[in-house]
Amino acid sequence: MKITVITGSPHKNGTSAFLAEKFIEGAKEAGHNVFRFDAAFEDVKPCLGCNHCKTNGSMCVYNDSMNKLNDQLISADMVVFVTPLYYFGMSAQMKIVIDRFYATESQIMGNNKKALLMATAYVADNGIMKLLTEHYKTIVNYLKWEYAGTILATGCGVRSDIEQTDYPNQAYEMGKKA
Numbered sequence: 001m002k003i004t005v006i007t008g009s010p011h012k013n014g015t016s017a018f019l020a021e022k023f024i025e026g027a028k029e030a031g032h033n034v035f036r037f038d039a040a041f042e043d044v045k046p047c048l049g050c051n052h053c054k055t056n057g058s059m060c061v062y063n064d065s066m067n068k069l070n071d072q073l074i075s076a077d078m079v080v081f082v083t084p085l086y087y088f089g090m091s092a093q094m095k096i097v098i099d100r101f102y103a104t105e106s107q108i109m110g111n112n113k114k115a116l117l118m119a120t121a122y123v124a125d126n127g128i129m130k131l132l133t134e135h136y137k138t139i140v141n142y143l144k145w146e147y148a149g150t151i152l153a154t155g156c157g158v159r160s161d162i163e164q165t166d167y168p169n170q171a172y173e174m175g176k177k178a
Helices: 015-029 066-075 092-108 126-143 159-163 167-177
Strands: 002-007 033-038 078-084 114-120 146-153
Touching: 002 015, 002 066, 002 092, 015 033, 015 078, 015 114, 015 146, 015 159, 015 167, 033 066, 066 092, 078 092, 092 126, 114 126, 114 167, 126 146, 146 167, 159 167
Parallel strands: 002 033, 002 078, 078 114, 114 146
Antiparallel strands: none
């Protein structure tokens, strides 16, 4: 299986990055091909809504890091979204990438793709993830992808917090079962 993991955290050693690492470890052990795209450390410009891509065969007006993600996204069997929770939603870095799906949506829509969400939040309240999960479900429904699960790691403000939980093991196991 080809898996594309998109991370949205600007913290290389943060809580959501740790979940991504554990998922990838499990997925690779299971023999899956994994491509990781760390949005916060790539040159991804925001969508202009100019429709250049719709009149030029999915070619965006920008020549940026989305060029290397798009091929991986198109060929992926599974797309994994990994983000910290910022003001009840995904990080801006993740949102910019998802907005840019517009250029390739005809190529990524459907195609028996699966989607997985892993998110971390400082607050320990499980209800804090409600808006993020609703947004995620809307995206997945629109793209006609299949839900493959979620890990919503609440109460994990810093790496030492999440290391003391079962969330990393859950991510590892999800990777193995992908």
